[in-house]
Amino acid sequence: MLNCKDATRRMSEAEDRELGLGERLELGMHLALCKGCRNYQQHLQVLRDACRGYRDELTNPEKE
Amino acid sequence: MSYHGGIDARATEAAIAPPASIDNAFVEQVRRDMLAFAQLQLRDAALAEDAVQDALTAALTSGKDFAGRSALKTWVFGILRHKIVDLIRQQSRTTPVSAFGGDEDSLDQAFDALFKENAHWQPAHRPAAWGDPESSLRDKHFWAVFDACLTHLPKNTARVFMMREFLELDTGEVCSAAGISTSNCHVILHRARSALRGCLEKSWFLAGERPC
Numbered sequence: 001m002l003n004c005k006d007a008t009r010r011m012s013e014a015e016d017r018e019l020g021l022g023e024r025l026e027l028g029m030h031l032a033l034c035k036g037c038r039n040y041q042q043h044l045q046v047l048r049d050a051c052r053g054y055r056d057e058l059t060n061p062e063k064e
Numbered sequence: 065m066s067y068h069g070g071i072d073a074r075a076t077e078a079a080i081a082p083p084a085s086i087d088n089a090f091v092e093q094v095r096r097d098m099l100a101f102a103q104l105q106l107r108d109a110a111l112a113e114d115a116v117q118d119a120l121t122a123a124l125t126s127g128k129d130f131a132g133r134s135a136l137k138t139w140v141f142g143i144l145r146h147k148i149v150d151l152i153r154q155q156s157r158t159t160p161v162s163a164f165g166g167d168e169d170s171l172d173q174a175f176d177a178l179f180k181e182n183a184h185w186q187p188a189h190r191p192a193a194w195g196d197p198e199s200s201l202r203d204k205h206f207w208a209v210f211d212a213c214l215t216h217l218p219k220n221t222a223r224v225f226m227m228r229e230f231l232e233l234d235t236g237e238v239c240s241a242a243g244i245s246t247s248n249c250h251v252i253l254h255r256a257r258s259a260l261r262g263c264l265e266k267s268w269f270l271a272g273e274r275p276c
Contacts, residue, residue, distance in 0.1 A: 003183035012254035016228065016235040017246075036190035043261045046197040050210050050264075051229040053201050058101045059141045062134055 002030040007037045011044055094137050095120060098144055104211075105148050105226040107219040115151060119143040145231050149241050152223055156243035163248040167218035171259045194269045206268060213263035217256060224249065225256035 002010065007030045010023060019027070031038050095116060102112035123130075123140045130136040178189040185191070200206045217225065220242075227238045239249040 004185050005179050005183040008258065009250075009254050012257050013250050015257075016250060016253055036185045039191035039193050040261070042193060042197075043191060043265070044257060046194055046200075047257060047260055047264070048229070049197070049201060050206075054207065054210060054214075055101075055230045057207070058097045059137070 002026050004030075004034060004037055007031070007034070008040055011037070011041055015044070015048070090133055091120070094140065098140065101141070101230070102144060102148060104214055105223060105230060106151060107222055111151055115144060115147040118147055149227065149231065149233070149237075152227065153241045153243075156241065161220045161224065161242040161244050163220075163244060163251050165218065165220070168221060168255065171218070171221070171255055174262065175255070175258050191265075194265070200268065209268045210264065213260050213267065216263060217259060221252055221256050221259070224252045225260075228253060 007027060010019065010027050013019065014024075014027070031041065098116045098119065099112055102115045103109060106112045106115065119140050122143050123136060128139070130139065178186055180186055194200075214222065214226075224238060224242050224244075227233050227241060228235065233241070235246065235249055235253075239246050242249070244252070
């Protein structure tokens with residue numbers, strides 16, 4: 001069973017490499033039971049959206 | 065480039081007669097965006113300036129016929145991305161990126177402090193849902209906070225994270241440009257994300273009243 005600290009690490013790695021089936025299942029089970037880690041996952045999603053938004057804002061060719 | 069560069073550039077500019085919409089004010093605006101972009105990633109003002117200058121010079125002397133402003137901007141940012149990765153690759157050959165250092169230690173300690181002995185969340189630090197992130201992303205004050213959080217990352221951590229998230233390189237390319245192992249790459253990316261998450265939480269999502 002994953003602990004929360006390992007779960008945060010695995011959520012980050014999931015953005016950078018394909019997790020194995022076992023790794024995905026372990027993470028899925030942990031998230032199903034742990035509200036704090038589900039919120040952490042939401043935060044990572046917001047962070048990703050923010051990075052994309054900021055990059056697009058700087059590089060947007062239509063910006064005047 | 066020699067000191068005659070300015071004169072040469074002007075001569076070339078006249079020869080290729082760029083569209084009237086690509087005026088000095090527009091080039092200056094693009095230059096500012098490029099500098100902000102390069103500085104965030106390189107964390108070195110002189111290097112960022114060089115990268116931007118090289119990319120702009122390449123565009124203005126390419127003889128390419130840009131069909132307007134957006135084509136030029138897209139093109140120079142493409143060049144700039146390559147310059148940034150090249151510079152990071154060159155530097156990491158002489159000064160290898162270390163996954164560990166004083167600044168990184170303090171980020172790791174702050175992260176560890178969120179957990180109990182058994183590596184589950186401390187009740188006081190258990191993440192709570194962030195309310196209405198979509199409206200935050202439309203708020204210009206949010207972007208100032210986000211910029212400050214990015215700027216606050218230690219240099220090596222920032223470079224690795226930005227190559228991944230802003231230059232959208234795949235993890236293998238990021239590790240190779242930084243000259244580090246895949247597992248160190250994962251350590252650094254996780255550290256960057258948790259530091260940025262903590263910074264956004266403290267400075268924005270839990271910060272209460274903000275200027276409107």
